[in-house]
Amino acid sequence: MDFKPLASFIDRITSWRIPWAEVLVMHQNDTVFRYRNGYANLEQQTPIGDGAIFNLYSMTKIMTCVAALQLVERGQMLLSDPVSDYLPEYAEMTVKKTLSSGEVRLEEATKAITVRDLFTMTAGFSYDIGSPSIQEAVQSTNGTLPTREFAKALAKEPLLFEPGTHWNYSMCHDVLGALVEVVSGRRFGKYLQEEIIGPLGMNDTAFDLNEEQQTRLIPQYAYNDELDKAIRMDGNGFRVGTDLESGGAGLLSTVSDYALFLSALTGKGTSPEGVRILSPASVELMRTDHLNDLTRGDYSWDHMGGYGYGLGVRTHISKAGSGSLSPLGEFGWSGAAGCVAIIDPDSELTVMYAQHLLNNQEPYVHRRLRNVVYSCL
Structure with a gap:
């Protein structure tokens, strides 16, 4: 070499x-x-x-997906599960539909967002960190916006497309982090520390x-x-x-x-x-x-x-x-x-x-x- x-x-x-x-x-x-x-x-x-x-x-994102895959391995969730089984705010989503006239209309989503959609960037989210619902949540939490509250805020925004029908680089893995938090019963950062970062002897990897x-x-x-x-x-x-x-x-x-x-x-x-x-x-x-x-x-x-x-x-x-x-x-x-x-x-x-x-x-x-x-x- x-x-x-x-x-x-x-x-x-x-x-x-x-x-x-x-x-x-x-x-x-x-x-x-x-x-x-x-x-x-x-x-x-x-x-x-x-x-x-x-x-x-x-x-x-690589570590977030490894963390979520650990929970799949342990039988705590499946890729095919609806995300709303764990994060109820994703049960009834709206989708932006552009009509032939150019008019944009919000309609009820006919497909459920699955855990797989979060992994594969096919949930229908955007990467608009400045969207109204997220900014409102920042203000209502006095600038703290914990991971779980972030996921709740994003669920208020309309999807760009029906889940599973397109690929769009987006905040899917931020929601996946919230999913790990709920399914594991531990704060996301604590889960990473206890299951990946600590065991591997990584002393300089953290959110804070x-x-x-x-x-x-x-x-x-x-x-x-x-x-x-x-x-x-x-x-x-x-x-x-x-x-x-x-x-x-x-x-x-x-x-x-x-x-x-x-x-x-x-x-x-x-x-x-x-x-x-x-x-x-x-x-x-x-x-x-x-x-x-x-x-x-x-x-x-x-x-x-x-x-x-x-x-x-x-x-x-x-x-x-x-x-x-x-x-x-x-x-x-x-x-x-x-x-x-x-x-x-x-x-x-x-x-x-x-x-x-x-x-x-x-x-x-x-x-x-x-x-x-x-x-x-």
């Missing part, structure tokens, strides 16, 4: 517009390469170092940081094309309540910490130390393509060509379609500030890549990163 090309790639993107980047590669349970470059703090020219904590954003961790939370940036430079932009806009443990975008972590979780999935649910968080059967179900004739056309992001969508993850289904050097069945997801997971049980390969830049250049960086990694093996 020669990882010089991967180091060169990291050097190239950090000299371009990514303030800092780090990649960790594990093969057959050993860390075979780790490299970082760039500045954690551009203004002070502080080099990126060990233990940097950053927003995972949507890479939270302690004082020491706060000192390691590094600046976040957004690239400004007009000024041709990255501008500091801290905070997590998806966390609209102080008590909202967002299953879609709320976790913070480090490269080392989240790699522990990803490597357990590469091990088909069991960590190198023997801690089992899922069965191999569940990992297979997770990385199975769940798109169908109704939903496949909606999953049309250019950089996801050749990939299907599983239970909260992209999954490689066509080398011809992707142009990717990774094998079929490679899976994972990414986050709004640019981190990405590559999980590959068949090659026994785990890649944790991190950066902290909104408008993250994902279509450019992630596909190239993946090809460079596999070319180095």
Whole structure:
């Protein structure tokens, strides 16, 4: 294995517009390469170092789906169950229907939202965090908006389509977090801590940081094309309540910490130390393509060509379609500030890549990163 090309790639993107980047590669349970470059703090020219904590954003979704799959394994719920069996506010939903005249009318939904719909982004939700019902709930809870109250608020918004009939990237996994909370009888964050984070020895992954961790939370940036430079932009806009443990975008972590979780999935649910968080059967179900004739056309992001969508993850289904050097069945997801997971049980390969830049250049960086990694093996 020669990882010089991967180091060169990291050097190239950090000299371009990514303030800092780090990649960790594990093969057959050993860390075979780790490299970082760039500045954690551009203004002070502080080099990126060990233990940097950053927003995972949507890479939270992978852990949320693992948590929910644990409850499926234990027989506490089924993918086919109506969500309203556990969250009653989803029993009677309305759907926006656009008539031939262009008029938009609200009608009663004829299909029930299922647990599977939450996993697969087919429930009919949007990603409008500023919707009236959510903003009202923020105010009525004095800015706290706990996870369970968030789900109740979202249920007041009309669906964009009948559940199961389209794919739309949305707040499905935030509702899935609330579902885990209700079914398990524990706060979502507590459940993650007790069932995944703690057992795997992850000491720096949480929705809320302690004082020491706060000192390691590094600046976040957004690239400004007009000024041709990255501008500091801290905070997590998806966390609209102080008590909202967002299953879609709320976790913070480090490269080392989240790699522990990803490597357990590469091990088909069991960590190198023997801690089992899922069965191999569940990992297979997770990385199975769940798109169908109704939903496949909606999953049309250019950089996801050749990939299907599983239970909260992209999954490689066509080398011809992707142009990717990774094998079929490679899976994972990414986050709004640019981190990405590559999980590959068949090659026994785990890649944790991190950066902290909104408008993250994902279509450019992630596909190239993946090809460079596999070319180095």
